[in-house]
Amino acid sequence: MMAARAMGTCDDSKKGMVTACESYLPMVKLMRKVLHVNGMGKNVNIFNKRSDELQVGVDIPSRADVLVSEILDSELLGEGLIPTLQHAHDELLVDNPLTVPYRATTYGQLVESTFLWKLHDLSKNEEEASDSIRLVPPGLDTILGVKTQQHPMQCDAISKEINLLSEPFKIFEFDFWKRPDSQGDSKVLIKATNDGRVHAVVSWWVLQLDSEGTIFYSTAPGWITSPVATYTGNWRDHWKQCVWFIPGEGIPISKGEEVHLHAVHSDTRVSYNLATQATEIREGDSSSGDSHLTLSPERIAIYGDRKWRSCMLTALKNLLRERVHPLCVVADDSVFLSLLIAHLSKNSKVIALFPGLRERGVQYLKAVADANGFTADRVEVFQKKKHLTLHDTKQKQVDLLIGEPYYYGNDGMLPWQNFRFWKERTMLDSVLAEDVLVMPCKAMLKACAMSLPDLWKSRRCLSKIEDFDHSIVNNTLGACGDLPEPQEGPLLPFFIWQCGETKELSETFTVMEFDFSKSIGPCYGKAQVINLHLTLSLFCNSDHQGHYCWDMAVRFLGSKYPNIIPYSRSWFMFSNLIVVLCECASSPLVNFFPHTLEICKLRFLIQSSFAMDENGLIACLGINRSLA
The missing domain is CATH 2.70.160.11 (Hnrnp arginine n-methyltransferase1)
Structure with a gap:
């Protein structure tokens, strides 16, 4: 509507037309209602298609002179900006078109933060736990962790827990007015401004909306004082900063020391490789094998939390005092509780339902069983689609029913959807002993x-x-x-x-x-x-x-x-x-x-x-x- 209004104020005698693309039909219907309310139904032509499905001569009469796009996410490239621009320049736009935005530039900064470190390095953090469980045993560093990617995050919320180790540095520049490359790399030499340990790269982007360079929009964190970066200072939920975790305990650096950053982008993502003269940290192995399990940073932090694990350990020990040869069912996707119950009770038989993990959970348990002091056959993963029956338990009733509860893939869902545990308890009623012990027992x-x-x-x-x-x-x-x-x-x-x-x-x-x-x-x-x-x-x-x-x-x-x-x-x-x-x-x-x-x-x-x-x-x- 803004484009159509601007076009109507031009003195050009040629009649223009605005074409809008939207692949999601409910949104198309809503757009048409908004156009109608504002009396602009004839000024904007909406297609229920992606832009790469449009054809000149079929959908639009000729190539377009102006491109207006907002195909951006917190990482900039994650929603397919590059392939969309490539198709537009190849098939839909005139040579040297006008574009809004005109350019996008990504920036980064090296930071030290114990908070961020605990979001991904489970191996070191669980060493302080008193339960002797190793979710990431020595030599199996990639068996469980976060996905190797940039993670959107409101970094202002943890600004007091961040030690800045460098000045901001430019990483990539993308010009919307010309066809972008599918791949690219950038090598940046960064001088450390403080002593510390590099735990993460915090990144953001700045849009230059006009070709003259007078209008900017930035997703920079609040501590950035550049006039361009602070052009818009309002809190936003849709575009955040991004955090790239440095594997392991990070890289120790001294003030004045030089750090080499090698950034690589594909058509949808950006990755980093960081190195000093003494240390090199390469990008994590994203081509994980069958036993590699990825969890959210929040779940990794919980599993590495000493107090949380101590709470679970105490509760399970109390339950096991009342059972000699218990049959225990883990009703959710908790690999931690599955390992803990098998580790604590050598006489127990554990059945893990793993409704979300399924085969990934099987492979993970096989890989870590020996390091946690039990044989893999002690924990059975129930992989049938139907509910557990007495036939499956060999006519033995369930003595312990436990869960955190945590369900794989439910991150970002409504909290009470974890009450699925209650549903599972109800559906398993026929196989539960009359004196079954349930954990958690109350919410x-x-x-x-x-x-x-x-x-x-x-x-x-x-x-x-x-x-x-x-x-x-x-x-x-x-x-x-x-x-x-x-x-x-x-x-x-x-x-x-x-x-x-x-x-x-x-x-x-x-x-x-x-x-x-x-x-x-x-x-x-x-x-x-x-x-x-x-x-x-x-x-x-x-x-x-x-x-x-x-x-x-x-x-x-x-x-x-x-x-x-x-x-x-x-x-x-x-x-x-x-x-x-x-x-x-x-x-x-x-x-x-x-x-x-x-x-x-x-x-x-x-x-x-x-x-x-x-x-x-x-x-x-x-x-x-x-x-x-």
């Missing part, structure tokens, strides 16, 4: 009122954008606030530490409790009234009494009133947030009472229910709010 859904202004702004209802009416998209896209009754906002998972500015505004309260020792019924729920005192005080919710909160959950009770299950600053902060946005005043509550600690009292009626489906649990929560 609690907790919440507290929070202010998340940055996240709220990124999800709030749209109205006028560049003088174009976008309000029609709010319901479809799941916007928050200003929705007509009785519509509610969406359920969205987030990591709270990645949500920008945060403030906890109330005490923590329990919404629901779940008893995993019993089977789940067809529907489970309750209604209750919660009275909250909203304050500006910040607090942490650390539980050292054996309770285990594996997931966080957020529900936006209104424009500025999100609810969260908080946990102390540990690896549990990587747990997902559930965001539900409802109707509320558009201004933040704290602005009404800026000089008082206790802001006001709110009363909530929370009606909640959980029902089981084929993937786990579906939650239904309704919240009504009133000022006390």
